[in-house]
Amino acid sequence: MSIYNLQGKRVWVAGHRGMVGSAIVRRLEQEDCEILTVGRDTVDLANQAQTSEWIMENRPQAVFLAAAKVGGILANDTRPAEFLYENLMIESNIIDASYRAGVEKLLFLGSSCIYPKFAEQPIKEEALLTGSLEPTNEWYAIAKIAGIKLTQAYRKQYGCDFISAMPTNLYGPGDNFDLNSSHVLPALLRKAHEAKMRGEKEITIWGTGTPRREFLHADDCADALVFLMKNYSNDGHVNVGSGDDISILELAVLICKIVGFEGDIKHDLSKPDGTPRKLMSAQKLGALGWKTSSTLPQGIESFYQDEFLKDDDRFNGRPV
Numbered sequence: 001m002s003i004y005n006l007q008g009k010r011v012w013v014a015g016h017r018g019m020v021g022s023a024i025v026r027r028l029e030q031e032d033c034e035i036l037t038v039g040r041d042t043v044d045l046a047n048q049a050q051t052s053e054w055i056m057e058n059r060p061q062a063v064f065l066a067a068a069k070v071g072g073i074l075a076n077d078t079r080p081a082e083f084l085y086e087n088l089m090i091e092s093n094i095i096d097a098s099y100r101a102g103v104e105k106l107l108f109l110g111s112s113c114i115y116p117k118f119a120e121q122p123i124k125e126e127a128l129l130t131g132s133l134e135p136t137n138e139w140y141a142i143a144k145i146a147g148i149k150l151t152q153a154y155r156k157q158y159g160c161d162f163i164s165a166m167p168t169n170l171y172g173p174g175d176n177f178d179l180n181s182s183h184v185l186p187a188l189l190r191k192a193h194e195a196k197m198r199g200e201k202e203i204t205i206w207g208t209g210t211p212r213r214e215f216l217h218a219d220d221c222a223d224a225l226v227f228l229m230k231n232y233s234n235d236g237h238v239n240v241g242s243g244d245d246i247s248i249l250e251l252a253v254l255i256c257k258i259v260g261f262e263g264d265i266k267h268d269l270s271k272p273d274g275t276p277r278k279l280m281s282a283q284k285l286g287a288l289g290w291k292t293s294s295t296l297p298q299g300i301e302s303f304y305q306d307e308f309l310k311d312d313d314r315f316n317g318r319p320v
């Protein structure tokens, strides 16, 4: 028996065109609920009046707040104003309008970069605000911390059933493959695939390759988020991860193996490493009754199939 029943509910996925939002929509199709979405061409979620008007008119009962400005280490480091301003606006507009429209339940999505740069690993939820942030993404992190605090404040002052989940580094269908703004996993998959197609002898990864990261497929993340929507109601945020991490060099080797690229891996040391390690504790979510169903090699394999080996000439390559 779940705490919150989605059956027959009007459920809004804010950010449904993004990687996580689209995964939530796919997952919600298995639930007996009505899925609401609205495109950027109709409502600019950074605009308070437009957002509020849409929510008042459409009256969602549950909201997944997956709309955000996101990017990899370089985008975060070079566009701090956009990452801070747009994320603050989107989350403030949606959370406040949801309260005013009487939304029954809202799930806000943060990110593992909210934790201190040198947090004890695996990072427990309690590590929030116990140390300084990683400078390359502190702008995004501050906006996401504000989002967690907004859900807690609206719960405390107005009794809203608003909760927060902090996903680890995610990848999956709909991911960003632009090499300047993407995250590491899609970037390396693209680099390895293109190098193989062009018969090149090497690929270049950023930094030393020693930082460690935890990865989760967006479909597994969406499953955890729907689980939390149904089964969690408290003010503390919940980590959503796989519970395992891997070094960036090990990830590059794994990706090359999956793609079948046999050349060398070089390093571009002019690019930042960022946080040395980011592995979140999966204990709290595990105790609630959820754990991931796929391994990292399985997840990357299916991601590679979905994005590169279907009808693809998107990356100037031929299907293998």
Ligand code: GFB
Binding pocket: 071, 072, 073, 074, 076, 111, 112, 113, 136, 137, 140, 141, 168, 169, 170, 179, 181, 182, 183, 184, 185, 187, 188, 204, 205, 206, 207, 211, 213, 248, 271, 272, 273, 274, 275
């Ligand atoms: O995924 P990523 O961009 O973000 O980089 P973060 C992770 C690690 O992979 C860094 C290295 O050490 C990068 O230097 N890396 C190696 C690469 N090759 C590449 C490459 O070709 N592209 C990219 N992008 N990285 C982001 C934050 O941090 O994580 C966001 O900036 C957010 O705010 C997100 O939290 C989940 O894990 O370092």
